[in-house]
Amino acid sequence: MRKRLLTAGLTCVILIAGCSSNDGGNSSTLSSDDSMYEITEESSNDSTSESDFVSAFETSEYSSDAMSASASDSSTESNNTTKDDSAKNEKKVDLSDFEGENSRFYGGNLEESLSKVLNSSFTLSDDNYDYYIADGAIDIRDSVVRDGFSVFMKQKVDDFSIYGVYVGMTSDEAVKALADRGLVEESDEYSTIYAIDKHDFYITLQTDNGVVSEVSYSKCIPNNG
Secondary structure, eight states: OHHHHHHHHHHHHHHHHHOEEEETTEEEEOOHHHHHHHHHHHHHHHHHHHHHHHHHHHTSTTSHHHHHHHHHHHHHHHHHHHHHHHHHHOOSEEGGGGTTOOOGGGTOOHHHHHHHHTTOOEEEOTTSSEEEETTTTEEEEEOTTSSEEEEEEOSOOTTEEBTTBOTTSBHHHHHHHHHHTTOEEEEOSSOEEEESSTTTEEEEEEEETTEEEEEEEEEEOOOOO
C-alpha cells in the first residue's frame, strides 16, 4: 500500500512540475486538486480490494479458525474411533467383579452369583468338583488337593470375560488386556501364566492359530490340613 502511495505521489509531483504546455500563449496545467483526486481514488480502490481479500481469507477453508476447527474435528473423530474400538472388547460381566468371592467349598457363593448375572443356572458334577454354568461353557472346579479352585471359560459366553479376556479374541489382544490390568507374563519350560501375585491367583491361556480357545483363572488358597 505504501509503495503504491509513494509511486502515486511521485507521479503527482512530475505532473505538476512538467505536465504544462504553451499553446498560442495559453497555458494548460494539471492542477494539484486533480492529482490528489487521482491518488485518493486509486488508494480507495486498493484498500477495498485488500479488505475484500482479507475478508474472503477469513471465511475460507484456509483461515486459521477453519484449520483449527478442522484439526479439532479430526482429533475428536480419532478419539471416538479409539473409544469405539475399546468398547467392542469390553464385556458387561467380568470375573474380576467377583474378586474375593470363593467357590462353595471355601465358604463362598461364586457359582450362584455368576450364574445369576449371566441369566443362567449351574449344575454340580457327579464327583462334586465341578459346577457348570451356561451349559458347560463356564466350569468352576475345586482343586482335588484342596488348595484352591479354578474358573474355566471353554466357549465364548456373551457379555462375559475373565480379566478382560474371552474365547475368540486374538492372543495379542488377550495379552494386552491382561497387561492393562497389571498382570505380568511369567514363563518356564512347562507353561506361561499371567499374574500380579501368582501366590494369589493367575491366568493361563490356550490358543489355536493365534486365537484364544480357552481361558482359566486359578485362585490359590492355602491348604491348612
